[in-house]
Amino acid sequence: MGLEIESNMLNLEIAGISLRNPAILASGFLGISQAIFERIFDEGAGAVVSKSISKYPMEGFRNPTVVVLENKSYINAVGLSNPGHESFYEEVSTNDKVPLIVSLVGSDPSDFEVMTKKFNKSRIIGFEINLSCPHVQKLGMEVGDDPQMVKSIVKAAKSNTTKPVFVKVGIGNTNLIDISQTAINAGADGITAINTIRAMKISIDNFNPILSNKIGGLSGSSIKPIAIRCVYELSKKFSVPIIGCGGVSNWEDALEFMIAGATSFQLGTAMGFDGMSIFNSINSGILKYLKKKGYQSVKELIGRSHKY
Amino acid sequence: MADHTNTDILRFVRIKKVIEETPTIRTIVFEDEYSIASMPGQFLMVWIPPIEELPMSVGIENVESCKFAAVTVRKYGIGSTALYHKQVGDLIGIRGPYGNCFSVPENLRNALLIGGGTGLVPLVRLFSNLLHDQIQASLIMGARTKDEILFEHKVQELLADNNLSDTAAFSTDDGTYGFNGSTVDLAESILVSKKFEIMYTCGPELMMKGVQKLGERFSIPVEASLERYMKCAIGICGSCCINDKLVCRDGTIFDSMNLKQLTEFGFSYRDKSGRPSYFVS
Ligand SMILES: Cc1cc2nc3c(=O)[nH]c(=O)nc-3n(C[C@H](O)[C@H](O)[C@H](O)COP(=O)(O)OP(=O)(O)OC[C@H]3O[C@@H](n4cnc5c(N)ncnc54)[C@H](O)[C@@H]3O)c2cc1C
Ligand SMILES: Cc1cc2nc3c(=O)[nH]c(=O)nc-3n(C[C@H](O)[C@H](O)[C@H](O)COP(=O)(O)O)c2cc1C
Ligand code: FES
Numbered sequence: 408m409g410l411e412i413e414s415n416m417l418n419l420e421i422a423g424i425s426l427r428n429p430a431i432l433a434s435g436f437l438g439i440s441q442a443i444f445e446r447i448f449d450e451g452a453g454a455v456v457s458k459s460i461s462k463y464p465m466e467g468f469r470n471p472t473v474v475v476l477e478n479k480s481y482i483n484a485v486g487l488s489n490p491g492h493e494s495f496y497e498e499v500s501t502n503d504k505v506p507l508i509v510s511l512v513g514s515d516p517s518d519f520e521v522m523t524k525k526f527n528k529s530r531i532i533g534f535e536i537n538l539s540c541p542h543v544q545k546l547g548m549e550v551g552d553d554p555q556m557v558k559s560i561v562k563a564a565k566s567n568t569t570k571p572v573f574v575k576v577g578i579g580n581t582n583l584i585d586i587s588q589t590a591i592n593a594g595a596d597g598i599t600a601i602n603t604i605r606a607m608k609i610s611i612d613n614f615n616p617i618l619s620n621k622i623g624g625l626s627g628s629s630i631k632p633i634a635i636r637c638v639y640e641l642s643k644k645f646s647v648p649i650i651g652c653g654g655v656s657n658w659e660d661a662l663e664f665m666i667a668g669a670t671s672f673q674l675g676t677a678m679g680f681d682g683m684s685i686f687n688s689i690n691s692g693i694l695k696y697l698k699k700k701g702y703q704s705v706k707e708l709i710g711r712s713h714k715y
Numbered sequence: 716m717a718d719h720t721n722t723d724i725l726r727f728v729r730i731k732k733v734i735e736e737t738p739t740i741r742t743i744v745f746e747d748e749y750s751i752a753s754m755p756g757q758f759l760m761v762w763i764p765p766i767e768e769l770p771m772s773v774g775i776e777n778v779e780s781c782k783f784a785a786v787t788v789r790k791y792g793i794g795s796t797a798l799y800h801k802q803v804g805d806l807i808g809i810r811g812p813y814g815n816c817f818s819v820p821e822n823l824r825n826a827l828l829i830g831g832g833t834g835l836v837p838l839v840r841l842f843s844n845l846l847h848d849q850i851q852a853s854l855i856m857g858a859r860t861k862d863e864i865l866f867e868h869k870v871q872e873l874l875a876d877n878n879l880s881d882t883a884a885f886s887t888d889d890g891t892y893g894f895n896g897s898t899v900d901l902a903e904s905i906l907v908s909k910k911f912e913i914m915y916t917c918g919p920e921l922m923m924k925g926v927q928k929l930g931e932r933f934s935i936p937v938e939a940s941l942e943r944y945m946k947c948a949i950g951i952c953g954s955c956c957i958n959d960k961l962v963c964r965d966g967t968i969f970d971s972m973n974l975k976q977l978t979e980f981g982f983s984y985r986d987k988s989g990r991p992s993y994f995v996s
Contacts (some may be wrong), residue, residue, distance in 0.1 A: 437953035437961070439989035446959040458953070464988040470760075470768035470794075473947040475723040475810070485952060490989040612727045613806055615764045679951040682964075 416697050417453075417690060417705050421648045421670050422571035422596035424532045426506060428453035429671035429693075429705060430661065430686045433652050434510040434535060434575070435459065435483075436675035439490060441498050441505075448505045451686035455505055456673065457495070459512035459537040461546070462521060464491035469619040474608045479656055480627030481676055482606045484542045484620035487512055492522045502530045508573070510535040514545050515556070516563035523567040533570045536560060536595075538586070539577030539602035541624045547602075552581045554589045561593035573650065577602030578633065587641055597648040599673065600637040604630055627676035628654045635667050642668025642710055656680070658692025668710040722749050723949055725762060725808045730801055732778055734785075737863045740833065741799050742787040744776045747809065750784030751775065754816030755840035756917075756940050756968045760948045761786055762808030763801065767794030770945045770963075772836040772917075773812050787836045787865070813948045814967045817841050817915050817938050823850050827911040827935075829898050829926050831857035831918030832865070837940060838917050839866050839873075846877050853905065854883045857898035857918065861891035899925035906933050913938070921996055924981030927974050939974060940967045944987055954989065 417428035431454045437443045438458030447455050467488025474482045490498065492511075499507060509526050511534055513519050523534060538557060540547025550556050557574075564572050574590040576583055576598055587598050603624025608617045616622075634653025642649045651669030655661050656677040664672040678685050693705060702708065732744040750759060753773045762768040771786040790799035801807060817837070826845060830838035835856055845852040858864045870883045885893030886901045894901045899922055902914070906929060916926040917940040930937035943955035943962040950964035957979045960966065974980055983991045 436951050437956070439953050439985070440956045440959070442959035443953060443956055443961075458989070464990055466987040467946075469766075470946060471725075471762055472768075473949070473952065474725065475721070475949065477721065477724065481951075483947075485946060488946075488954070488988050490985075494990045610725075610727075610764075610808070613764055617725060617762070617764075617808075619765070619767075675951065679947075679949050682950070 414694055416694060416703065419671060419706050421650065422533070422573070424506070424571060426453040426671065428690050429665065430689050431508075431650065431671055431673040432456060432678070433673035433675035434537065435485065436678060438510070439495070439498070441502055444502070444505045444507060447683060447686070450683040451690055453506070453671065454508060454532065456508045456510050456535055458489050459487055459510040459540065460489050460492050460495045460522065461487065461512050462492055462518045464494065465489055471617055471619060474617050474623070476608070476627070476629070478628050479676065479680055480625060480629040481679065482608050482618065482623040482625050483603065484618045484623035486620060487540055487543050487546060492525055496525055496529065499529050499531065507531045508533045508535050510537050510575070511564070512537040512540060512546050513560070514550060516559040519560050520563040520567050523564045527568040527570060531570065533573060533596075534564060534568065535573045535575050535599055536564060537575050537602070538590070539575050539579065541577060541579070541603055541605040542620055542622055548577060548579045551576065551586060552579045554581065554586065557586060557589045558593045561590050561595050565594040571596040573597040573599050575599040575602055578604050583637055584640060584644060587645065591645055591647055595647065597650060597670075598641055598645070599650040599652055600641055601630070601634045601653050604633065626653070628656055630654050631660060635663060638664055638669045639667040639712065643713055655689070658689045658696065661689050661693060662696060662708060665705065665708045666711045668713060670709055722812065723810055725810050727806050727808055730803050730805050730807065731783060732776070733801070733803055734776070736787060736865055739863065740787060740789045740865055742774065742776060742785050743798065743801055743807070744778060744783045744785045745807070747784040750809070750812060751782050753812035755837045755844060756816040757812035757814050758967065759786065759809045759811040760813070760945070761798060763794060763797045764808060766797045769794045769798065770948060772833070774836050775840060787833055789833050811948065813963055817940070817968055818970075819845070819848070819850070820913065823912055825851040825911055826853070827902065827905065827914045828852060828854045829902050829914060829916045829918070829922070830855070831898055831922050834918030834940070835865050838915060839870060841915060842870070843873055846873055846881055852881050853911070855886065855898045855901050856883060857886045857922070859888045861887055864892060897925070898922055899929065902926065902929055911935055916940070920981055921994055927971070927980070930971055937971045937974065938968050941969060941980070942967070943984055954985065954987070956985065
């Protein structure tokens with residue numbers, strides 16, 4: 408990583424965790440291997456979120472699981488494939504340098520109790536509860552749309568770990584503000600917004616929906632304006648940190664999220680288009696902007712749009 | 716308007732010809748300018764709607780002296796069997812080509828190529844290129860049994876067109892054709908009396924591991940084309956990882972230096988869920 412980007416102008420804290428910069432790898436991107444986490448960290452990411460981990464291993468859906476669209480966007484229905492919490496606990500057991508957030512997915516509070524208890528012993532910096540995967544039945548969004556369930560899950564997680572617990576929300580049937588309020592009341596230390604949005608791609612050549620699951624989640628540039636709106640609304644309403652996610656492709660997008668009210672931001676899709684060096688290029692872009700405009704720290708930009 | 720220059724975006728091709736290669740292997744030929752421009756070792760993601768999408772090495776076939784793209788598929792599970800049964804006129808979806816390709820060092824004088832099964836798709840392409848560039852090449856082609864020897868006819872034609880000291884040798888696990896034993900044993904018997912500047916390999920991983928070991932023993936650089944479970948092929952899902960590398964993006968071809976660092980090579984791979992599984996020899 409370039410020396411220039413080691414600058415403390417990019418340092419910040421979220422829910423008591425110190426990060427060297429605000430650029431975080433979003434859940435589901437290269438998120439199952441400790442060796443890859445280390446590589447992403449060496450490429451400049453401020454933190455890394457794992458693939459959403461469930462109690463037992465999941466194979467996910469058959470291919471095609473990802474469709475590439477024209478406008479720097481994907482629709483995916485990977486189906487939350489993951490090695491399960493016991494195997495993943497072993498995977499990260501050697502972690503000693505990566506600020507790793509473990510994303511968890513489950514269908515009832517006991518899943519989260521078991522998993523948070525287990526990973527509380529790992530060298531990770533926190534948890535992200537995925538309440539918003541839009542394409543797997545009885546997991547993610549289906550759980551996130553049930554306020555009583557959200558409350559019990561967040562409580563179950565919080566009572567089994569001393570590490571911060573973020574809750575990842577999306578565009579489901581329940582109002583984003585209401586579900587975030589429920590999560591915060593139950594003890595969530597921050598909100599990640601947003602997950603992918605339910606979407607489809609159908610072939611005009613053979614009339615088939617392309618994904619094997621037919622319906623998937625839209626990510627990338629197409630969802631950025633929606634994600635910006637969500638971050639703006641959430642950060643105006645709540646005092647816990649909001650982590651922006653959805654369509655960050657360059658340093659301008661990243662700053663837009665922070666100015667909308669995000670304390671830091673996650674990205675995934677853009678790495679597919681530009682490779683892992685995107686973390687360095689976004690961080691150096693932000694740094695140049697800060698220097699040019701005469702700011703001392705990226706923190707000064709958080710929520711700057713709110714007063715207008 | 717759709718962006719037809721972005722090769723990650725699915726495109727449809729109509730099957731022009733189907734070639735019966737062995738009792739279990741067929742070559743599916745179609746028109747695609749991007750595949751024709753691909754290099755040996757690169758692969759496509761092939762969608763067999765609505766059943767499965769699979770990685771397949773890109774081949775080149777000459778039909779009526781025109782170049783066409785092709786994939787050569789062995790029927791195995793649901794996806795490959797569905798592709799195997801496709802017929803002339805059917806539509807399949809493709810994206811790519813993906814991955815890097817075998818590198819041919821400048822001034823290379825000779826090379827040993829060791830392939831097994833459908834791993835011969837990129838190797839026979841490479842063999843053809845080497846012959847074209849007047850680089851002396853020896854090809855070892857392995858199969859389980861005589862009937863499953865792939866591309867023999869094609870290779871004999873290539874050799875007939877060349878007057879250099881190029882060779883092809885066959886090995887079968889059951890001894891029904893050529894050398895009785897593994898391609899690695901055959902390679903070893905050749906290496907004791909002849910020096911090669913590089914070895915290229917593609918096929919079952921334990922075979923390639925054997926070639927890597929030969930490379931170390933005889934001090935010959937090796938390039939191997941690896942396979943891992945692929946979902947996206949564009950470097951986002953992580954399912955194809957081997958140590959800190961992504962086979963779809965950083966590979967599929969790795970050289971000796973890299974192979975040495977890849978402790979999972981010939982040792983473990985991840986299943987569809989991402990859990991480690993282990994090769995058994
Ligand atoms: C880069 C690359 C190039 C390949 N080139 C060829 C080729 O030219 N010809 C050929 O016949 N085969 C090739 N394969 C193998 C092929 O992709 C399939 O693995 C094989 O056809 C079996 O698929 P299936 O759906 O029939 O089997 P299944 O019964 O569904 O699966 C059997 C096994 O096949 C493998 N497999 C299945 N799906 C995938 C996938 N998406 N990615 C990787 N492995 C998978 C797994 O090991 C799995 O356990 C290649 C694989 C890779 C990674
Ligand atoms: C292939 C793929 C897999 C994903 N897997 C997960 C996941 O397991 N858990 C989760 O919370 N979000 C998952 N997401 C959503 C991303 O974390 C992120 O919220 C979304 O892609 C928007 O960000 P982006 O536009 O920067 O990609 C996935 C997205 C993609 C494209
Ligand atoms: S197949 Fe998805 S990262 Fe390689």
